[in-house]
Amino acid sequence: MPAPQCASCHKARAALRRPRSGQALCGSCFCAAFEAEVLHTVVAGRLLPPGAVVAVGASGGKDSTVLAHVLRELAPRLGISLHLVAVDEGIGGYRDAALAAVRRQAARWELPLTVVAYADLFGGWTMDAVARSTAGSGRSRACCTFCGVLRRRALEEGARLVGATHVVTGHNADDMAETVLMNFLRGDAGRLARGGGLGSPGEGGALPRCRPLQLASQKEVVLYAHFRRLDYFSEECVYAPEAFRGHARDLLKMLEAARPSAVLDLVHSAERLALAPTARPPPPGACSRCGALASRALCQACALLDGLNRGRPRLAIGKGRRGLDEEGPPREPQPSRPLTSEPVPDF
Amino acid sequence: MAAPLSVEVEFGGGAELLFDGVKKHQVTLPGQEEPWDIRSLLVWIKKNLLKERPELFIQGDSVRPGILVLVNDADWELLGELDYQLQDQDSVLFISTLHGG
Numbered sequence: 001m002p003a004p005q006c007a008s009c010h011k012a013r014a015a016l017r018r019p020r021s022g023q024a025l026c027g028s029c030f031c032a033a034f035e036a037e038v039l040h041t042v043v044a045g046r047l048l049p050p051g052a053v054v055a056v057g058a059s060g061g062k063d064s065t066v067l068a069h070v071l072r073e074l075a076p077r078l079g080i081s082l083h084l085v086a087v088d089e090g091i092g093g094y095r096d097a098a099l100a101a102v103r104r105q106a107a108r109w110e111l112p113l114t115v116v117a118y119a120d121l122f123g124g125w126t127m128d129a130v131a132r133s134t135a136g137s138g139r140s141r142a143c144c145t146f147c148g149v150l151r152r153r154a155l156e157e158g159a160r161l162v163g164a165t166h167v168v169t170g171h172n173a174d175d176m177a178e179t180v181l182m183n184f185l186r187g188d189a190g191r192l193a194r195g196g197g198l199g200s201p202g203e204g205g206a207l208p209r210c211r212p213l214q215l216a217s218q219k220e221v222v223l224y225a226h227f228r229r230l231d232y233f234s235e236e237c238v239y240a241p242e243a244f245r246g247h248a249r250d251l252l253k254m255l256e257a258a259r260p261s262a263v264l265d266l267v268h269s270a271e272r273l274a275l276a277p278t279a280r281p282p283p284p285g286a287c288s289r290c291g292a293l294a295s296r297a298l299c300q301a302c303a304l305l306d307g308l309n310r311g312r313p314r315l316a317i318g319k320g321r322r323g324l325d326e327e328g329p330p331r332e333p334q335p336s337r338p339l340t341s342e343p344v345p346d347f
Numbered sequence: 348m349a350a351p352l353s354v355e356v357e358f359g360g361g362a363e364l365l366f367d368g369v370k371k372h373q374v375t376l377p378g379q380e381e382p383w384d385i386r387s388l389l390v391w392i393k394k395n396l397l398k399e400r401p402e403l404f405i406q407g408d409s410v411r412p413g414i415l416v417l418v419n420d421a422d423w424e425l426l427g428e429l430d431y432q433l434q435d436q437d438s439v440l441f442i443s444t445l446h447g448g
Contacts (some may be wrong), residue, residue, distance in 0.1 A: 003425040018423035062360070062444075174444075219415060222360060222444045223422075233362035234443070237392055249445070253412035 019217045027227040038070050045211040050079030052166045055159035058084040060101030060233035063170030064220050085158035088117040100235035116158035143239035153301040171211040172268020175217035177266040178248040193275045352376040354437040362443035386429040413445040
């Protein structure tokens with residue numbers, strides 16, 4: 001069975017079937033459509049106004065590689081400038097190779113790059129050190145929880161450092177749908193309600209964040225990278241196999257096989273969710289230590305670091321966090337520096 | 348009786364990690380009674396190329412969901428998926444979408 005003609009140009013042979021519409025397109029018509037859709041997401045959602053200095057969270061992986069490439073194509077039309085910000089989590093053997101990919105991209109696309117390291121931002125804590133501290137009795141599952149919170153903070157710090165007005169990340173529709181499933185399965189109503197929309201407007205002094213690829217499927221992100229011959233890093237993080245997300249991903253893939261629209265349907269479901277008044281969390285305040293947006297006395301990043309410095313890393317996760325306020329000062333005299341405006345190395 | 352086929356099999360997007368990190372494999376599929384299709388190619392790959400954790404590449408008689416298949420740079424969904432009949436000198440690319448981000 002030969003591939004049909006491209007449904008757009010009617011000249012070339014089609015190279016893929018689009019997951020949502022089933023439309024068969026050739027490689028170049030698909031890439032043009034993909035870029036036009038990201039442009040539409042950004043413009044219709046008013047995500048990045050003209051003049052914006054945009055920090056692109058760059059990991060070297062497929063999503064951020066595609067995001068940076070597409071935004072670079074669109075930057076003249078949007079009137080924005082881009083700055084890659086990469087985070088070095090301190091994961092031996094994994095992050096070094098990924099950062100090398102980011103450096104190659106920055107050089108090839110002539111984009112400025114700044115790397116911020118956990119070790120510099122978080123009082124010497126690298127992810128490898130966190131993993132050692134949480135190792136044993138199944139606690140290493142928590143690695144991705146720590147890393148997610150710390151990476152978000154590190155990206156914010158890096159973006160401020162380069163004078164960015166906006167932060168963008170490469171999350172795609174599949175990532176968002178997995179997160180929706182995970183929040184449901186954990187009964188995390190607060191996150192479910194906050195997770196909708198294409199980003200956050202920047203409450204409490206945080207930079208506005210958005211996800212321009214949020215409506216693009218994983219398959220299309222990967223095929224865009226393929227047809228545009230983009231070079232990206234594709235090894236799995238050494239800590240990821242233990243994460244809960246893997247189960248959500250498998251479940252989502254099964255649902256998608258039975259119902260191709262399941263991924264986007266989940267994303268849209270989350271956007272439409274509204275919490276009953278009694279379930280609404282209190283309005284967020286400021287972290288008493290670093291000033292970042294927080295729903296408790298300490299923001300999540302400071303709470304996690306506090307638990308680590310006390311030698312009780314689980315305290316800050318889930319319900320254990322309630323015990324934090326009653327605890328005394330840290331037992332271990334770990335070097336603990338405030339998180340704000342630390343000088344970090346610029347590469 | 349179908350004649351032997353010379354086919355290029357390539358792995359990318361992290362799928363190559365299950366094949367000793369080798370991306371491109373030039374393979375010769377032996378002559379057999381039935382024509383070679385992707386379904387029988389997968390059985391051959393599992394037996395001859397796959398080095399570790401086969402469940403991360405093959406589930407049932409197909410690829411694990413989340414692995415894309417391109418035949419001569421075209422999505423196998425346009426070509427009949429498992430039933431696509433391989434031709435001599437075809438190139439088949441498997442790209443994992445499941446790694447990193």
